[in-house]
Amino acid sequence: MNKAVFNKSVITLVMLFLSIVMIVPFLWMISTSFKTPSEVFQYPIQWIPVHFNWSHHVKVWTGDNSFVLYYLNSLKVAVLSTIGAVTLSSLAAYGFARIQFRGRDTMFMVYLSMMMVPPQVLFVPKFIMFDWAGIYNTHWALILPGFFTIFGVFMMRQFFLSVPYEISEAAFIDGAGHFRIFSRIILPMAKPSIATLAIIDFSWHWNDYENALVFLIDHDLFTVPLGLQNFILENNVDYNGMMAAATAGIIPMIIVFLIGQKYIIEGVASSAVKG
Amino acid sequence: MKTSWMKRQQHLGYLFIGPNMIGVILFFIIPAIYSFYLMFTDYKFMSPDTNFVGLDNIQRMLGDEVFYIAIKNTLMFLLSVPVSIGLAFIVAVVLNRSVYLKKLLRALYFMPYITSGVAVAFVWMLLFQPNNGPINGILRAIGIAHPPGWLSTMESSMYAIDIIWVWFMLGYNMIIYLAALQEVSGELLEAAKIDGARTWQTVRSILWPLVSPTTFLLLITGLIMSIKQFGIIQAITQGGPGNSTTVLSLFIYQNAFRYYEMGYASAVSWALFVIIMIFTVVQWLGQKRWVHY
Numbered sequence: 001m002n003k004a005v006f007n008k009s010v011i012t013l014v015m016l017f018l019s020i021v022m023i024v025p026f027l028w029m030i031s032t033s034f035k036t037p038s039e040v041f042q043y044p045i046q047w048i049p050v051h052f053n054w055s056h057h058v059k060v061w062t063g064d065n066s067f068v069l070y071y072l073n074s075l076k077v078a079v080l081s082t083i084g085a086v087t088l089s090s091l092a093a094y095g096f097a098r099i100q101f102r103g104r105d106t107m108f109m110v111y112l113s114m115m116m117v118p119p120q121v122l123f124v125p126k127f128i129m130f131d132w133a134g135i136y137n138t139h140w141a142l143i144l145p146g147f148f149t150i151f152g153v154f155m156m157r158q159f160f161l162s163v164p165y166e167i168s169e170a171a172f173i174d175g176a177g178h179f180r181i182f183s184r185i186i187l188p189m190a191k192p193s194i195a196t197l198a199i200i201d202f203s204w205h206w207n208d209y210e211n212a213l214v215f216l217i218d219h220d221l222f223t224v225p226l227g228l229q230n231f232i233l234e235n236n237v238d239y240n241g242m243m244a245a246a247t248a249g250i251i252p253m254i255i256v257f258l259i260g261q262k263y264i265i266e267g268v269a270s271s272a273v274k275g
Numbered sequence: 276m277k278t279s280w281m282k283r284q285q286h287l288g289y290l291f292i293g294p295n296m297i298g299v300i301l302f303f304i305i306p307a308i309y310s311f312y313l314m315f316t317d318y319k320f321m322s323p324d325t326n327f328v329g330l331d332n333i334q335r336m337l338g339d340e341v342f343y344i345a346i347k348n349t350l351m352f353l354l355s356v357p358v359s360i361g362l363a364f365i366v367a368v369v370l371n372r373s374v375y376l377k378k379l380l381r382a383l384y385f386m387p388y389i390t391s392g393v394a395v396a397f398v399w400m401l402l403f404q405p406n407n408g409p410i411n412g413i414l415r416a417i418g419i420a421h422p423p424g425w426l427s428t429m430e431s432s433m434y435a436i437d438i439i440w441v442w443f444m445l446g447y448n449m450i451i452y453l454a455a456l457q458e459v460s461g462e463l464l465e466a467a468k469i470d471g472a473r474t475w476q477t478v479r480s481i482l483w484p485l486v487s488p489t490t491f492l493l494l495i496t497g498l499i500m501s502i503k504q505f506g507i508i509q510a511i512t513q514g515g516p517g518n519s520t521t522v523l524s525l526f527i528y529q530n531a532f533r534y535y536e537m538g539y540a541s542a543v544s545w546a547l548f549v550i551i552m553i554f555t556v557v558q559w560l561g562q563k564r565w566v567h568y
Contacts, residue, residue, distance in 0.1 A: 004373075007373065008373040008374065008375060009375070011369060011372075011373055011374050012374045012375045012376060012380075015366075015369060015370065015374055015380050016376070016380065018366075019380055019383035019384055020383075022383060022384050022386065022387060022442065022445070022446070023383055023386055023387075025387075025395065025398045025399065025402060025442075026386070026390075026398070028398070028402065028409060029394075029398045032401070040401075041404065041407035041408065041409070041412075043407075043409070043412035043416070044412075044416075045409055045412070088294050088295045088298065089295065091291045091292070091294060091295065092291060092292045092294070092295035092296070094291050095287075095288045095289075095290075095291030095292040096292065099285060099287055099288040099291060100285055100288070101285040101286065101287075101288030101289065102285070104288060104292075107292065107296065110299075110304070111299065114299065114303045114304070114307075116548070116551055116552055116555050117303065117307050117548060118502075118503045118524070118544065118547050118548055118551055119503060120503070120505075120524050120527040120528065120540075120544040120547055121306075121307060121310050121541070121544040121545065121547070121548055122302075122303065122306040122307065122310065123527075123528070123531060123532075123544075124310060124313060124531050124537045124540055124541055124544070125305070125306035125307075125309035125310045125313065125541075126302065126306050127320075127531075127532075127537075128309070128320070128537075129305070129306065129309070144298075144302075145298070145302045147298055148295060148298030148299055148301075148302055148303075150299070150303075153295060177287075178287045178291070179287075182291075203389055206391070207390070207391045207392060207393075209391070209392060209393050209506040209509075209510065210505065210506050210528075213506075213509070213532075214528075214532060224391065225391055225392075225393040225394075225506075228391070228393050228394060228397070229393055229510060232397055239401055242397055242401070243397075243398065243401070245394075245397075246394040246395075246397050246398050247394075249391045249393065249394035250390045250391055250394045250395075253389050253390050253391065254386070254389075254390070256389075257382075257385075257386070257389045258382075261382055264389065265381070265385065265450055268447060268450050268451070269450050269451060269453070269454035270454075
């Protein structure tokens with residue numbers, strides 16, 4: 001074995017060891033969810049339980065307010081929000097990137113300035129407005145605002161700007177209008193960007209705790225983060241149950257990540273570097 | 276470039292942007308204006324009448340001891356940002372160079388960032404248990420007789436939150452650095468190697484200066500992102516013990532939705548806005564000096 005290969009192998013091993021430190025909380029979480037109460041804080045840590053105890057997972061998934069309900073609520077909120085956000089962001093981004101009209105740049109500056117407003121400024125007035133409009137404590141309080149993401153407009157606009165204008169020009173000469181150019185030419189080219197936005201947006205809504213905390217009170221409306229919190233509050237000494245619930249809360253995002261890893265990582269990288 | 280067909284169809288621009296703009300007006304602009312108004316009232320949600328109180332809320336804020344504690348805690352929370360960035364740079368440099376399994380490693384380091392903050396909050400809550408938690412178990416095993424109480428004492432709780440946040444943000448910062456390092460030309464590194472530069476010298480004199488725009492960007496966006504964050508802290512400590520982990524954003528949330536002091540909460544939220552605006556202006560000014568396109 002030559003020196004370069006040896007060095008590379010050693011460095012890989014070191015980085016692999018450190019990466020395990022990064023994911024060790026998850027490993028401990030899964031391991032603990034299968035243990036008995038007396039084994040939770042045993043030291044040295046028993047990584048693989050002697051007897052796999054499924055009862056905590058059963059408890060999380062069945063009974064009152066089970067995670068089945070939280071999953072369905074989260075799926076509803078995240079899927080509808082994502083569909084709306086991708087559609088409306090793409091439309092607006094096309095307008096900002098590829099149509100010249102009066103007031104466009106001013107409008108874009110307004111969008112820019114809204115990024116500075118912290119969510120805490122908006123929570124109280126939204127709470128009052130939603131209460132007044134009758135959507136407080138309904139899923140619409142999460143879904144409707146979810147349609148409108150300034151980040152989504154930025155991301156899609158960035159992509160639309162990179163498409164050569166000659167393509168639109170040629171289509172226009174052939175008699176196509178903006179709607180046709182948008183739906184038949186630009187949108188199909190943007191598939192990877194759409195996938196990236198959809199995955200990032202979905203994960204954002206799936207993990208969204210703050211909005212759910214402020215706008216939902218009924219247990220049967222709870223999304224996964226609230227359901228998780230609720231479970232912990234009710235069972236705050238059942239450490240195995242807590243870890244089974246945390247596992248249930250994390251697994252969907254890990255699956256989404258494994259499927260859409262490329263899109264998530266590229267989307268995150270491009271949003272900061274280019275944006 | 277303006278062309279004739281663009282000009283002719285310019286009214287269509289409103290149709291494309293309109294639907295999104297309606298939402299931005301409804302869910303961003305109107306609430307922002309409304310909140311600005313609420314700042315000058317004693318709106319409480321529970322009580323029926325609301326009075327205009329002028330600058331009372333701002334005066335109350337400036338005399339509120341907890342407000343200053345929250346600012347101090349926020350600054351302590353923000354300490355995690357440069358630490359996470361520094362670690363991410365080291366990891367990114369190593370991952371960008373000579374390792375096998377690059378994709379797997381990248382995914383493993385990024386994993387915390389995509390998971391639910393609430394779930395990881397509860398996992399860390401148990402890991403940090405002072406008496407019998409695994410972290411203190413390990414610390415005792417390596418000879419530390421009196422490990423910190425982590426989330427359970429006022430002295431250590433904010434540091435424990437910092438550790439969680441460094442861990443949470445590391446993967447994100449690393450991904451951005453990896454993207455930046457990919458832009459560094461291989462020829463430059465080759466030339467340095469021929470000139471006899473050691474690895475440490477290359478990292479210090481070439482890579483670190485070349486990615487400095489990224490470092491600056493990560494620092495500012497990281498500070499802004501962290502200053503708004505309260506979910507993990509709300510889930511794990513609710514600001515306690517005492518007020519030792521009450522950061523500014525959590526202080527606003529608690530005033531608004533635990534005590535229903537919504538006028539007061541609005542005033543504090545605008546203080547938060549001012550802080551974020553300062554960071555944004557610094558970024559905007561700094562961009563000209565730091566970010567090279």
